[in-house]
Amino acid sequence: MAKITVFLVGLLTLSAMLASYLAAYAQERRKLPGAREFMLICAGNTLYALGYIVELLSADLALRFWAIRMEYIGLAFMPSLFLLFALRLFRNRSARPLELYALMAIPLVTLVLVWTSPFHELYYRNPYILTGGPIAAFMFERGFYFYINAIYQTLLMSAGSVLLFILAVKTSGRKRLQAFTLAAGSLLPLLNGLVYLFGFIPAGMDTGSLALSLAVLVYAFALFKLGLFELLPAARALAIDTINEGLIVLDSAGRLQDLNRAARTFPHFAEAREGEPLPLPSPVSECINRLCAEGTEAAEASLLDSGGNERHxxxxxxxxxxxxxxxxxxxxLVSDITEKALLIEQLDTLARTDELTGILNRRSFLEFGALELERSRRQRLPLGVLMVDIDLFKNVNDQYGHDTGDKVLVKVSSVLKDMLRSIDILGRYGGEEFVALLPGADARASFAAAERCREAVGKIAFPAGGKPVSITLSIGVHTRISEENSTIQEVIACADIALYQAKNKGRNQSCVYTLL
Incomplete structure (x- = not known):
């Protein structure tokens, strides 16, 4: 046996073993994009390599024909499978049935013609074994369909390679290297086929086995060194780059492995590099690291964008x-919920404030009041309470209309806010009644605040019906001392009693609560 034959048989045996292992490896990961197609390509390569081993070791023409038939079970379909593999990665979806039928039609015809070759001359003509060269070579004249199949396979391999190169250009980092490696591996059998088709290879020499063996080595590199089918298939980049949410992938050591275009818009993430830890300082990075470290499923983070606006x-x-x-x-998965957060904040504001005046409504005032009452008790501080009522407000509504009445309510609430301190709490208690809490204000300070508010409102002339209308206030004042153990409702009730004392005395005055 010639040395070159021994070399080729050894090379093909290694190629078949490696291709078989890759096929089994891909089969275990068949649910991942492209794994099933890759498995079939490797299985076809195994059949081709084993068939060519039998062809090299046989001196009988009939046995060689049988070996060639076995080779074509894998060889005829490999270009179609390769294009399906490239399409699966490029589009991130499986081929439709019609696409499968179209791509497999010519390979099926090729397989039938090769197996029935002794009965026609459409594929092989006048086959014989050429001896005297480095190896005993299977020789034949090319039939008409041989060229159809060769052109078809070349087009499919070219299309698959182009798709992988486009995929490489559109992705980045390790995914780009994966796509480039797969595309480069496909060029080996493609170039070999072109050289063979145009007659640049000596007669009887089949270098396809060598090209496929090298391609298998390249694919093995992509599989084991670059992690194809492991953490994130390269094809997913096309899909995840179209979503609005940011997608960030970390390995078990916390190093960045992938992020989509949306994620790169986050502050500090534009220059993030794969294989390195997340960029710091960033609330999003800190939150991601905390999620990974604690194993929690969800969290929220806020940060300022380039315009100084808060994003959630x-x-x-x-x-x-x-x-x-x-x-x-x-x-x-990082979702920008700024609009949702603002909407919730607006709804919360609406739920807490009076729609007309913009100050706290009764329910919210009582909630804040209870907290302020407890705080004053802990700190042993007095707490002033003002119960404010617009005198004869019903007459304003009856004489000038409810629109004028609403304007009076808005103006009075605005004046009260201006006259009170920033730490004071003001709310609309109901109708024309307002209530205010004055933290730390004793009886003297509370009464002074009431008088300040009453006098300020009394100086305002409200336009109504073409003439100015004066508004006066009656105010009840109560101061809770730290030793008292009372609720917010009880404190307000005392101020309310003082308010009615002011009304009974003729209105437009402030009265301090006294036990009757």
Whole structure:
């Protein structure tokens, strides 16, 4: 046996073993994009390599024909499978049935013609074995359909390579290297086919086995060194780059493995590099690291954008597993919920404030009042309470209309806010009644505040019905001392009693609560 034959048989045996292992490896990960197609390509390569081994070792023409038939079970379909593989990665979805039928039609015809070759001359003409060269070569004249199949396979391999190169250009980091490696591996059998088709290879020499063996080595590099089918398939970049949410993928060591275009718009993330820790300082980065460290599923973070506006983000983490079930890292989906947060804030404001005047409504005032009452008790501080009522407000509504009455309420609430301190709490208690809490104000200070408010409102002339109308206030004043153990409702009730004392005395005055 010639040395070159021994070399080729050894090379093909290694190629078949490696291709078989890659096929089994891909089969275990068949649920990942492209894994099933890759498995079939490797299985076809195994059949081709084993068939060519039999062809090299046989001196009988009939046995060689049988070996060639076995080779074509894999060889005829490999270009179609390669294009399906590239399409699966590029589009991130499986081929439709019609696409499968179209791509497999010519390979099926090729397989039938090769297997029935002794009965026609459409593929092989006048086959024989050429001896005297480095190897005993299978020789034949090319039939008409041989060229159809060759052109078809060349077009499919070219299309698949172009798609992988486009995929590489559109992605980045390790995904780009994966796509470039797969595209480069596909160029080896493609170029070999072109050289063979145009007659640049000596007669009887089949270098396709060598090209496919080298391609298998390249694919093995992509599989094991670059992690194809492991953490994040390269094709997913096209899909995840179209979503509005940011997607950030970390490995088990907390190093960045992938992020989409939306994630790169986050502050400090534009220059993030794959293989390195997340950029700091950033509330989003800190939140992601906390999610990974604590194993929690969701969190929220806020930060300022380049314009100084506050943005709110919701983060959800998902574990990423390899095909064998081992955890490879964490994927974090980051959603911009700023509009939702602002809407909730607006709804909360609406729920807490009076729609007409913009100050606290009764329910919210009582909630804040209870907290302020407890704080004054702990700190042993007095707490002043003012119960304010617009005198004869019903007459304003009856004589000038409710629109004028609403304007009076708005103006009075505005004047009260101006006359009170920033730490004081003002609310609309109901109708034309207002209530205010004055933290730390004793009886003297509370009464002074009441008089200040009453006098300020009394100086305002409200336009109504073409003439100015004066408004007066009656105010009840009560001061709770720290030793008292009373509720906010009880404190307000005391101020309310003082208010009615002011009304009974003729209105437009402030009265301090006294026990009757």
């Amino acid at each position: 983000y919701q983060l959800r983490s998902y574990p990423v597993y390899a095909g064998n079930g081992t955890r490879q890292g964490t994927a974090v």
